[in-house]
Amino acid sequence: MELLKVEGLNLWYRDKKVLHDVSFSVKSGEVLCIVGESGSGKSSIFHAVMGLLPPYARVEGRIIFKGKNLLELSEKEMRGIRGKDIGMVFQEPSLYLDPLFTVGVQIMEAYTEHFGKKGAYERTIKAMVKAGIPEPEEKFRMYPHQLSGGLKQRVCIAVAVVCEPPLILADEPTTALDVSLQKRILHLFRKFREEGKGIVIITHDFGVVAEVGDRVIVLKDGRIVEEGDVFSIFDNPRHEYTKRLLRAL
Numbered sequence: 477m478e479l480l481k482v483e484g485l486n487l488w489y490r491d492k493k494v495l496h497d498v499s500f501s502v503k504s505g506e507v508l509c510i511v512g513e514s515g516s517g518k519s520s521i522f523h524a525v526m527g528l529l530p531p532y533a534r535v536e537g538r539i540i541f542k543g544k545n546l547l548e549l550s551e552k553e554m555r556g557i558r559g560k561d562i563g564m565v566f567q568e569p570s571l572y573l574d575p576l577f578t579v580g581v582q583i584m585e586a587y588t589e590h591f592g593k594k595g596a597y598e599r600t601i602k603a604m605v606k607a608g609i610p611e612p613e614e615k616f617r618m619y620p621h622q623l624s625g626g627l628k629q630r631v632c633i634a635v636a637v638v639c640e641p642p643l644i645l646a647d648e649p650t651t652a653l654d655v656s657l658q659k660r661i662l663h664l665f666r667k668f669r670e671e672g673k674g675i676v677i678i679t680h681d682f683g684v685v686a687e688v689g690d691r692v693i694v695l696k697d698g699r700i701v702e703e704g705d706v707f708s709i710f711d712n713p714r715h716e717y718t719k720r721l722l723r724a725l
């Protein structure tokens with residue numbers, strides 16, 4: 477089943493056009509990777525889908541989720557979707573987490589915002605377990621600075637899954653981590669896929685694609701230059717730019 481369908485997305489920041497007719501879709505039980513160099517427009521796609529563009533951005537096209545065009549929803553309606561129906565993982569956990577609150581409270585808040593306090597603690601612990609956090613009751617009471625980078629990213633993943641959204645969008649979720657931690661985090665996304673979630677992972681690194689991707693779109697200067705299943709792109713990249721990204725591996 478198609479979870480998210482992006483059609484003919486065009487985006488401008490003031491008068492600078494950064495996305496050109498971008499279209500793709502994601503199904504349940506599938507990991508779609510969006511790959512491209514810095515500045516190719518990856519995060520802009522993420523922000524457009526989540527309704528997190530700055531006020532001076534102008535966007536055209538359709539982003540269909542659950543039968544609705546997200547581009548037509550109000551900020552209030554989008555707030556009801558973010559976190560609840562679409563989980564989000566950001567690149568830099570230290571920027572995302574609030575240093576003044578325990579990580580447990582921050583995960584729990586992501587739940588209570590949509591579902592209220594009832595059962596929230598249990599759901600939080602469950603999400604922490606799911607995100608691969610050992611001794612969750614103990615970690616619940618810790619502050620972000622008391623945790624390693626890998627654990628902080630797991631906390632962000634717990635925030636993203638605590639409401640059990642059918643779709644997860646992750647923007648460079650492992651860029652700040654070393655290779656062995658990266659593999660462990662990507663393994664979590666594979667497990668979410670096995671549960672039937674749809675997942676979009678944004679990355680500049682074909683190593684990440686090799687690890688978890690089912691399908692890939694390659695973005696260059698705001699345009700999709702190549703798309704296909706992971707095996708065919710690794711075996712037979714057509715675009716010179718894709719070949720170059722692959723050589724960097």
Ligand SMILES: Nc1ncnc2c1ncn2[C@@H]1O[C@H](COP(=O)(O)OP(=O)(O)OP(=O)(O)O)[C@@H](O)[C@H]1O
Pocket residue numbers: 489494512513514515516517518519520521530680
């Ligand atoms: N808020 C913004 N205001 C104006 N221009 C922006 C804004 N965000 C991004 N841009 C510009 O839009 C283009 C695409 O940026 P974007 O952040 O989407 O790329 P990216 O692929 O995510 O890059 P990176 O790998 O560095 O994160 C770039 O030219 C960038 O300078």
Ligand SMILES: [Mg+2]
Pocket residue numbers: 518519520
């Ligand atoms: Mg980015």
